[in-house]
Amino acid sequence: MAENRPPDSSRRSERSRRAIHDAALGLVGEVGYGRTTIEAIAARAGVGKQTIYRWWPSKAAVLLEAFIDLGNRAARDAGEQAAGFPDTGDLAADLKVVLRATVDELNEPAFEAPTRALAAAGIVDPQLGAEFVQKLLDPGLQLYATRLRAAQEAGRVRADIDPRIALELLVGPLTHRWLLRTLPLTHAYTDAVVDYALHGLATP
Numbered sequence: 001m002a003e004n005r006p007p008d009s010s011r012r013s014e015r016s017r018r019a020i021h022d023a024a025l026g027l028v029g030e031v032g033y034g035r036t037t038i039e040a041i042a043a044r045a046g047v048g049k050q051t052i053y054r055w056w057p058s059k060a061a062v063l064l065e066a067f068i069d070l071g072n073r074a075a076r077d078a079g080e081q082a083a084g085f086p087d088t089g090d091l092a093a094d095l096k097v098v099l100r101a102t103v104d105e106l107n108e109p110a111f112e113a114p115t116r117a118l119a120a121a122g123i124v125d126p127q128l129g130a131e132f133v134q135k136l137l138d139p140g141l142q143l144y145a146t147r148l149r150a151a152q153e154a155g156r157v158r159a160d161i162d163p164r165i166a167l168e169l170l171v172g173p174l175t176h177r178w179l180l181r182t183l184p185l186t187h188a189y190t191d192a193v194v195d196y197a198l199h200g201l202a203t204p
Helices: 009-031 038-045 049-055 059-078 091-106 109-124 126-153 163-180 187-199
Strands: none
Touching: 009 038, 009 049, 009 059, 009 109, 038 049, 038 059, 059 109, 059 126, 091 109, 091 126, 091 163, 091 187, 109 126, 126 163, 163 187
């Protein structure tokens, strides 16, 4: 006789959470952030909207958590969860590898729509903006800072630079071009940004 076990509420909750994440990401990609609603997310996920409000205070909070989960899943699938920032001893080459990968991610539709939505929402919602920076941006920026400090210790960049300012010379131009769509975001562009940042603009 089969054992009659009670339903596993934690597994059911995880399935619902994943369905809500997928619904939020899908809707933002299809109709945009402005037209994405809690009601639409609930309908697509097959849950009641009160389930969403029990776990998140707003659609922005749903999207932020969904996007973090998407990034973690992508990293696990690629086997890069613990890879960190490359350190081959060639700082320029390492920076170009990472920035090229960043370009590929920013140009990937699955990542582009939610990233733009969260960046825009964070401008008008300071709390969300702070969470966006803390949970999504800062971990990656810290990897840049650590790599630049290693280059300082190896004598490959000036000892007096502030790594936090230096990394903005690398990621800032990409963010500007991507957010404002001034020109295409390409590997050639990122390579030029690295060369300009490391070698400067003035003649020797």
